[in-house]
Amino acid sequence: MKKLIDSLRQRLSDKANRDNAEQMSRYLKNHFIFFGIKTPERREISKLFFQETGILKEPYNEEFVLALWEQPEREFQLLGLDYIAKFQKKLAKHHIAHIEKLITTKSWWDTVDMLAQHPAGTIIAKHPELIEELVDKWAVSEDMWLRRTAIIHQLRYKENTNEDRLYKYIKLNADSKEFFIQKGIGWALREYSKTNPYSVKQFIESNSLAPLSVREGSKYIPKE
Structure with missing residues (x-):
């Protein structure tokens, strides 16, 4: 899991934008810090990450999503939403506790x-x-x-x-x-x-x- 998160952190860090990060944090009342990656670019990062890791070919991974939620930068949680969306129709009743x-x-x-x-x-x-x-x-x-x-x-x-x-x-x-x-x-x-x-x-x-x-x-x- 650490390898996946570290890989994703590197991808996000490479696209960080300080000016955007400050604006995005203010928009959410400074509750969270950001890399400063806007939605279209974040989704492109998500898409490539999913393709290259093959994680979408595996069963839904609660541990992966929870690891994303533990990260301080908000893009990790937003990328988690991208991941969840790919499995939405496959989620079972027991996943409601996770949600x-x-x-x-x-x-x-x-x-x-x-x-x-x-x-x-x-x-x-x-x-x-x-x-x-x-x-x-x-x-x-x-x-x-x-x-x-x-x-x-x-x-x-x-x-x-x-x-x-x-x-x-x-x-x-x-x-x-x-x-x-x-x-x-x-x-x-x-x-x-x-x-x-x-x-x-x-x-x-x-x-x-x-x-x-x-x-x-x-x-x-x-x-x-």
Whole structure:
């Protein structure tokens, strides 16, 4: 594993850009340090790394992803998301514990939102028993990022969205003062309004939501 991480570190270091790194760190409120590699170039590095190491031909490697999460530079976690995306359709029910660990480690919107709507959302859709087993607990967790994940994990479900579940989780968090919860509620409503604008309009009008959630959730609802 160390050999893989060292190889990747060298590849990323070779493309480091100090000016970009400072800007990218500021964008994430200085929570993380960066090499300063923008997304298109990072994905090219990912692609070559995956090809040359053959790691995508092997089973999904939780140890590799966790090792990426341990590295200080944010590009390692973002490259981890690139890796997870390659296996998304192959992830099994038991991988949800692994995804939960990633959500709650080095948490910020740039990793959590991708994990929530892609691997987590995909696994939960295939294994709906996880709703009672796990996701209901996320919706009331002390961890803000798990609550946000519960609220937004259906973002890509469209007409398959479980409306009752969506509204239940929003109601459980409607009085939250956390920006990322209010924003997540608005995002989830906005996305679902593309499928069922009347329902979202009725929900917003019938419930007490933060102004930010209302503003975000109403963006695509036709004005009467």
